[in-house]
Amino acid sequence: MYSKKDYLKHTILFILTLIATTLAGGEWVYGKSVIAKGDDFLSWDFFLRSFAFSIPFIGILLIHELGHLFTSIHHKVKSSLPLFIPAWLGFLGIPSIGTFGAIIQMKSFVNSRKKFFDIGVAGPLAGFVIALGVLTYGFTTLPAAEYIYEIHPEYADPEFEGYGDQVVDFELGNNLLFSLMSSTLADPERMPELSELIHYPFLFAGYLALFFTA
Structure with a gap:
């Protein structure tokens, strides 16, 4: 069904996307980059630690796309393999999450609304289940x-009064699922502020995956 060239192309793009999201994870979670210097440089140790973000994030996207693919195969609709799009923009000084997402392409006519619906809904449902597991x-x-x-040793300084205008305030929005899971599963004394959620790789990966799933 797929040629060796197809497998090679899609595998290379998947690996590049995994690396790109790991680089992005290092920037978001630990505030370290491969283009920075000194203490802000993304060392090999922090690169490996950043897989705690990239693996669950890309894993959820992969399951999402496989949901589409396997349902296409079930309905005998010819589709491409999942195509991941790497997009690390750190070298431009622009925040990124390392990818523009992933897609599959249906290559044959779908002769039924039911088949079209099944193929469309299978991806988000599969991704959502895995995202729930990651968030849990x-x-x-x-x-x-x-x-x-x-990550922020300055927070321990009792005289620290914030960054002023030097840093743009960034905070992920709350949602019903996060509110429910944080109130029922998380230790209240360990639950971070939404402005610090980006430094918790599994929560950040799950949050982004929910966005893609939606």
Whole structure:
């Protein structure tokens, strides 16, 4: 059904996307980049730690696309393999999440609304189930509250009064699912502020995956 060239192309793009999202994870989670210097440089150790973001994030996207693909195969609709789009923009100084997402392309006519619906809904449903698992793990294994001092040691300074105009305020919006899971699964003493959620790789990966799933 697929040629060796197809497998090679899609595998290379998948690996490049995994690397790109790992680089992006290092920037978001740990504030470190491969183009920075000194303490802000993304060392090999922090690159490996950033897989805690990229693997669940890309894993959820992969399951999402496989949901489309396997349902297409079930309905005998010819489709491409999942095509991942790497997009790390750190070299431009622009925040990114390392990817523009992933797609599959249906290559044959779909002769039924039911088949079209089944193929369309299978991806989001599959991705949502895995995203729930990632978020459940993230909320139930939150590190101690002092973890944030590893990333922002300035927070431990009693005289620290914020960054002023030097840093743009950034905060992920809350949603019903996050409110429910944080109140029922998370230790209240360890639950981060929404403005710090980007530093918790499983929660951040799950949050982004929900956006793609929606």
